[in-house]
Structure formats: C-alpha cells, structure tokens
Amino acid sequence: MPTVIRVVVKPNSGKGPLVQTLEDGMLRVYVRAPAVEGKANRAAAEALARHFGVPKSAVRLTAGATSRFKRFEIDGLTQG
Template sequence: MHLRVIVTANARKERIETMENGSLRVFVREPSTENRANVRVRNIIAAHVGVPFAQVRIMTGHHRRSKLIAVTSI
C-alpha cells in the first residue's frame, strides 16, 4: 500500500488528518533536522495502520514535506 503524506514538523500536537484528495496530513512534534521528523512520521503511520515500524518506508521525499510512503504487510 502506498500513501501520499504531507508532513508538518514542529507541530504543537501530533495528529493525522485525511485530506479531500485521499492523502494524509501528519503533524509531528519533532524538528525536521537529523531525520527526526521522518522517523516520527514512520512511527505514527505504523501505529495508525497497525503494522510494525520496519514495514513502513519513505520511498520519495526524504528532504521534502511531501512524501510517498510504502507500507508492506506480512
């Protein structure tokens, strides 16, 4: 499964919103430096979908707000 995600780092509250076009908007408290926001996004997506952290990968957008995330299942 592939998910389009828009990330907002340094948010006051962590949450996930579904946008009209079907993509997700993920708000994380972590800063975007040193890959911290990306790791937290993977954690939040894994918990939201119900899969282990290792099954969530960022395919594109490692250095951008807009990301394509792949979730693999067992």
Template sequence: MTVRVTPKGGRDAVDGWMLDEAGRPVLKVRVSVAASEGAANAAVVVLIAKALGLPKSAVRISAGETSRVKRLAIDGATEAEASLAFGTPPAPSG
C-alpha cells in the first residue's frame, strides 16, 4: 500500500484516497508529530495498524523512510479488509 504522509497535520487520521501525478492510488494520511527522528514514521505505522486491527509489528515501511510518499508492507490483512478500513481506492488513470 502506498501512503502520502502529512507530518504535523494536527491529528492522526486517514483522509482517504487520491491519485498521484502518475495516476496511481495513494492513501492520504496525516499525523500530529513532526517528521524528526522517525516519529512520523512510527505514528503512521501505529495509525495504519490500529485502523486494520493489527499489531503494529504487522505494518512496516518498505520504501520511502525519508519521503512523504511511503510504501507499506502489511502482514495479515487482505485487500478486502483494507478496503473496509480505508475505502476502495480509485482506479488508476491512464
């Protein structure tokens, strides 16, 4: 799953799906902490795990540690469970 993170976003929340510049679906996520020393990454992991009802050890950042756009690897959740938690992503364009 690909997410776009807004650090210092006021609260921890999932704001829904959007299409990136290349037309790929990206889940918009905001966290209240700043992006320093991995705090925002940790908050994203906790938020996604909680939304899916999984332990935080089941969610890890597989790419984009220092970027706003991150790729998450999630163990123990199906696509259907992710759709229930976050809604259905828009169809890729192009």
C-alpha cells in the first residue's frame, strides 16, 4: 500500500533541491525547476525519491498537478 504525502512545492528556488518537514506533517519541497510544462513536478518527485531513499519510479503525483499544494504516493515506505 503506497504512503500518501502532502507537499507544498516552491519552484524557481535558490534553496533547491531541499525537503523540509512542516509542523503539520506536510512537506515543503524547494526545487530549482520552473513551474512550466511539469518541470517543477518532476523535480519535486525526484527530490522526494532522494529524500526517502526510494527509486524515482516509486513516486507518483496523484493530485495538484497545476497547484503548489500536491499529493504524492510513494511505494516502499513503512508507516508508523
């Protein structure tokens, strides 16, 4: 069963790639890629894969393709 992760993406960031955990459990992902043609989404998925130590193919965008607020599913994580 995949783990659902709520994410706020900050495109065009000089900090990126960086993943921060917010107080409410949501993640903030800073990426250098612009929010054009899905580039920021792909960069965010790659940053999440690196952060969680899973292959890029294990990370899927499931909601929020055109929003800063997104939901990703990640295979291979243990909840708890």
